Amino acid sequence: xxxxxxxxxxxxxxxxxxxxxxxxxxxxxxxxxxxxxxxxxxxxxxxxxxxxxxxxxxxxxxxxxxxxxxxxxxxxxxxxxxxxxxxxxxxxxxxxxxxxxxxxxxxxxxxxxxxxxxxxxxxxxxxxxxxxxxxxxxxxxxxxxxxxxxxxxxxxxxxxxxxxxxxxxxxxxxxxxxxxxxxxxxxxxxxxxxxxxxxxxxxxxxxxxxxxxxxxx
Amino acid sequence: xxxxxxxxxxxxxxxxxxxxxxxxxxxxxxxxxxxxxxxxxxxxxxxxxxxxxxxxxxxxxxxxxxxxxxxxxxxxxxxxxxxxxxxxxxxxxxxxxxxxxxxxxxxxxxxxxxxxxxxxxxxxxxxxxxxxxxxxxxxxxxxxxxxxxxxxxxxxxxxxxxxxxxxxxxxxxxxxxxxxxxxxxxxxxxxxxxxxxxxxxxxxxxxxxxxxxxxxx
Amino acid sequence: xxxxxxxxxxxxxxxxxxxxxxxxxxxxxxxxxxxxxxxxxxxxxxxxxxxxxxxxxxxxxxxxxxxxxxxxxxxxxxxxxxxxxxxxxxxxxxxxxxxxxxxxxxxxxxxxxxxxxxxxxxxxxxxxxxxxxxxxxxxxxxxxxxxxxxxxxxxxxxxxxxxxxxxxxxxxxxxxxxxxxxxxxxxxxxxxxxxxxxxxxxxxxxxxxxxxxxxxx
Amino acid sequence: xxxxxxxxxxxxxxxxxxxxxxxxxxxxxxxxxxxxxxxxxxxxxxxxxxxxxxxxxxxxxxxxxxxxxxxxxxxxxxxxxxxxxxxxxxxxxxxxxxxxxxxxxxxxxxxxxxxxxxxxxxxxxxxxxxxxxxxxxxxxxxxxxxxxxxxxxxxxxxxxxxxxxxxxxxxxxxxxxxxxxxxxxxxxxxxxxxxxxxxxxxxxxxxxxxxxxxxxx
Numbered sequence: 001x002x003x004x005x006x007x008x009x010x011x012x013x014x015x016x017x018x019x020x021x022x023x024x025x026x027x028x029x030x031x032x033x034x035x036x037x038x039x040x041x042x043x044x045x046x047x048x049x050x051x052x053x054x055x056x057x058x059x060x061x062x063x064x065x066x067x068x069x070x071x072x073x074x075x076x077x078x079x080x081x082x083x084x085x086x087x088x089x090x091x092x093x094x095x096x097x098x099x100x101x102x103x104x105x106x107x108x109x110x111x112x113x114x115x116x117x118x119x120x121x122x123x124x125x126x127x128x129x130x131x132x133x134x135x136x137x138x139x140x141x142x143x144x145x146x147x148x149x150x151x152x153x154x155x156x157x158x159x160x161x162x163x164x165x166x167x168x169x170x171x172x173x174x175x176x177x178x179x180x181x182x183x184x185x186x187x188x189x190x191x192x193x194x195x196x197x198x199x200x201x202x203x204x205x206x207x208x209x210x211x212x213x214x215x216x217x
Numbered sequence: 218x219x220x221x222x223x224x225x226x227x228x229x230x231x232x233x234x235x236x237x238x239x240x241x242x243x244x245x246x247x248x249x250x251x252x253x254x255x256x257x258x259x260x261x262x263x264x265x266x267x268x269x270x271x272x273x274x275x276x277x278x279x280x281x282x283x284x285x286x287x288x289x290x291x292x293x294x295x296x297x298x299x300x301x302x303x304x305x306x307x308x309x310x311x312x313x314x315x316x317x318x319x320x321x322x323x324x325x326x327x328x329x330x331x332x333x334x335x336x337x338x339x340x341x342x343x344x345x346x347x348x349x350x351x352x353x354x355x356x357x358x359x360x361x362x363x364x365x366x367x368x369x370x371x372x373x374x375x376x377x378x379x380x381x382x383x384x385x386x387x388x389x390x391x392x393x394x395x396x397x398x399x400x401x402x403x404x405x406x407x408x409x410x411x412x413x414x415x416x417x418x419x420x421x422x423x424x425x426x427x428x429x430x431x432x433x434x
Numbered sequence: 435x436x437x438x439x440x441x442x443x444x445x446x447x448x449x450x451x452x453x454x455x456x457x458x459x460x461x462x463x464x465x466x467x468x469x470x471x472x473x474x475x476x477x478x479x480x481x482x483x484x485x486x487x488x489x490x491x492x493x494x495x496x497x498x499x500x501x502x503x504x505x506x507x508x509x510x511x512x513x514x515x516x517x518x519x520x521x522x523x524x525x526x527x528x529x530x531x532x533x534x535x536x537x538x539x540x541x542x543x544x545x546x547x548x549x550x551x552x553x554x555x556x557x558x559x560x561x562x563x564x565x566x567x568x569x570x571x572x573x574x575x576x577x578x579x580x581x582x583x584x585x586x587x588x589x590x591x592x593x594x595x596x597x598x599x600x601x602x603x604x605x606x607x608x609x610x611x612x613x614x615x616x617x618x619x620x621x622x623x624x625x626x627x628x629x630x631x632x633x634x635x636x637x638x639x640x641x642x643x644x645x646x647x648x649x650x651x
Numbered sequence: 652x653x654x655x656x657x658x659x660x661x662x663x664x665x666x667x668x669x670x671x672x673x674x675x676x677x678x679x680x681x682x683x684x685x686x687x688x689x690x691x692x693x694x695x696x697x698x699x700x701x702x703x704x705x706x707x708x709x710x711x712x713x714x715x716x717x718x719x720x721x722x723x724x725x726x727x728x729x730x731x732x733x734x735x736x737x738x739x740x741x742x743x744x745x746x747x748x749x750x751x752x753x754x755x756x757x758x759x760x761x762x763x764x765x766x767x768x769x770x771x772x773x774x775x776x777x778x779x780x781x782x783x784x785x786x787x788x789x790x791x792x793x794x795x796x797x798x799x800x801x802x803x804x805x806x807x808x809x810x811x812x813x814x815x816x817x818x819x820x821x822x823x824x825x826x827x828x829x830x831x832x833x834x835x836x837x838x839x840x841x842x843x844x845x846x847x848x849x850x851x852x853x854x855x856x857x858x859x860x861x862x863x864x865x866x867x868x
Binding site: 244342343344345348353354355356403406407408410411413414417418421422424425428429431432433434 | 679683684707757760765766767769800802824854857858860861862
Binding site for chain 3: 837
């Protein structure tokens with residue numbers, strides 16, 4: 001359930017998104033030209049601010065961001081919109097998200113592929129879950145949907161759409177990475193850090209459980 | 218055994234705490250809006266300087282810190298005090314701590330959950346133990362208490378209180394993270410770095426012991 | 435298939451290469467004085483700009499770079515050309531590369547040694563593969579050639595030469611590291627980040643596959 | 652075999668040592684107040700510049716360094732010399748070292764303890780070995796001596812002394828960390844980065860060898 005959005009100016013949004021991408025690259029979550037990042041400029045009609053396709057995300061200046069409409073057409077700025085814009089738009093529409101951050105981290109790539117046969121990755125009993133909107137206790141379990149990867153983005157978006165409203169502000173694409181979102185950019189950044197933390201933690205849990213049984217009282 | 222505290226000014230304390238939080242976030246120990254951090258402004262009556270609840274700790278300006286009293290009520294500044302303030306206060310009162318740093322690291326989350334059935338995590342025979350106040354040789358063993366996580370902070374604090382005086386300047390909450398403290402901010406930072414180092418080391422020891430027996434002479 | 439190169443000035447190339455090396459060191463991919471890095475100044479006759487041999491790559495100023503010819507002789511600047519210049523030249527000639535980045539990362543050193551008996555390392559089914567020039571779907575497999583290490587660089591280069599045109603913009607030398615290249619510096623940087631990501635991912639996949647079977651549906 | 656030392660000024664040495672410590676802390680190799688770092692100011696009589704005992708190494712200003720003589724007495728500056736000065740002095744005297752860098756890294760702590768029963772850690776067949784003074788091929792093996800930890804530093808130094816001339820510019824103390832040295836500060840930094848790389852690599856090799864046999868041709 002998203003709250004009403006605050007209304008930062010276009011240049012505040014652009015500066016915020018540019019800084020968020022640089023920080024996400026610093027952490028190793030969008031190497032190469034991987035990942036994509038957007039935020040909502042306005043809703044009626046829908047306008048997204050996002051990085052152009054195929055650029056390195058470590059140093060995209062605010063003025064290099066492009067503006068796209070609700071069909072993914074570029075209205076302003078230089079460069080193309082990524083094919084993945086379709087999934088950004090689905091998340092904005094289905095979840096009322098104000099920002100969508102799509103990363104290619106080590107843990108996200110690894111566990112999305114590992115959990116794909118099951119169709120979801122379950123995370124439970126950790127305090128960090130409380131960083132996700134609407135969760136107020138560690139004593140819970142969330143299931144991040146995991147979809148098979150597909151280069152047909154309209155098809156992938158159509159498969160994702162019905163899963164989005166129940167998703168814990170995150171969705172995994174197998175062998176590909178994580179989409180995280182929130183009602184505004186800072187909320188999306190919080191959800192991204194929380195979900196990336198939980199993915200890395202799950203990988204460590206799997207190794208530890210296999211190798212070292214917990215000591216008893 | 219804590220030494221008499223030096224008396225930095227309020228703005229020195231605020232700048233120090235702000236810088237400490239930024240560094241702790243840089244290391245990945247308080248992702249999302251996880252963790253909380255406080256230091257003692259004065260003792261009679263007790264006043265704590267701390268980050269407001271629910272903010273991202275990477276860039277909290279000194280003037281954004283709040284001041285709370287010995288019951289956790291906010292006396293100055295904008296925002297709410299975290300429910301975890303109760304545990305900060307218990308540590309300040311029981312241990313005479315001048316600063317309390319509460320992190321959500323990978324190793325702290327993982328090993329607190331792993332060791333919870335035993336009620337403590339034992340660390341031994343490492344030179345880095347000497348970074349903890351009062352320890353003068355590696356040839357020793359310390360036990361960090363591990364409590365079950367609970368969203369009822371007054372209850373959790375009451376369970377923690379009797380364990381605090383013997384704790385090695387650190388306490389683990391299962392699946393949640395580490396509380397580290399010291400008689401002032403720099404001492405608490407030292408204890409935090411030492412305990413986080415030792416937790417990460419313990420995780421590596423568990424993997425190595427399971428997979429590769431030490432070579433013999 | 436390389437595109438026509440843009441034509442930055444000499445000082446733009448030198449600044450770009452200097453900044454690329456500092457970033458590569460920050461990531462821990464060229465510790466000590468390991469690794470070497472070059473880009474093409476012009477093609478007829480061939481001139482390379484590169485770091486002199488034996489210097490630490492974290493802070494090489496643009497004016498400290500040397501210029502070498504197609505036989506690896508230093509034409510300008512102070513210091514010697516690394517013996518590995520022979521392999522840089524082979525890559526430039528065989529692949530039409532505009533920049534060659536040679537790293538000594540943890541995963542590159544580890545997996546090059548591990549995969550050497552097989553003569554290649556196969557990477558497959560990951561979205562990040564699309565960061566490599568010419569790859570348009572995750573549903574593919576690439577084989578990075580792995581050569582035995584040899585201090586005789588002319589011999590090593592002669593062994594590498596026939597493998598280069600089919601190599602996925604990368605080559606591993608066993609127990610030594612990775613060569614990545616591209617038609618210009620930013621393309622080589624993209625390929626380096628992609629290949630280093632995929633190597634680190636492969637190491638994690640090997641651990642996870644051995645320890646934790648994927649959950650079934 | 653060490654070359655004749657260059658002669659930087661005192662303030663150049665102090666600035667270099669201060670910057671080296673900040674970088675070593677950034678990499679997580681001297682958490683808490685762990686580690687110690689020195690360089691030779693002059694030889695006759697012997698004078699060392701070093702960090703005072705018990706300070707955090709992330710931000711020691713050049714003017715905060717102390718000067719000690721060949722018996723470890725402080726001649727200039729505020730603070731005490733670490734008890735470990737005895738081992739720094741032994742290394743300077745036995746190896747002609749111009750700088751000694753002593754770290755407490757994860758891999759150094761772990762593998763020193765693991766290899767202690769054998770009395771050494773063997774590293775072999777890696778290109779990165781060539782970063783150690785005097786090594787010209789990867790096809791070699793070096794043995795880093797590993798001594799049991801002891802709080803009696805004169806005793807530890809006496810045990811170390813006969814091992815130092817054959818040591819590969821590095822010595823491990825079990826469960827404690829690494830001493831690395833070189834004929835001047837930049838050479839010591841190179842050896843430190845090389846040895847820390849090789850220790851981390853050895854830990855990864857041990858996990859991989861236990862879990863994933865190499866593929867055959």
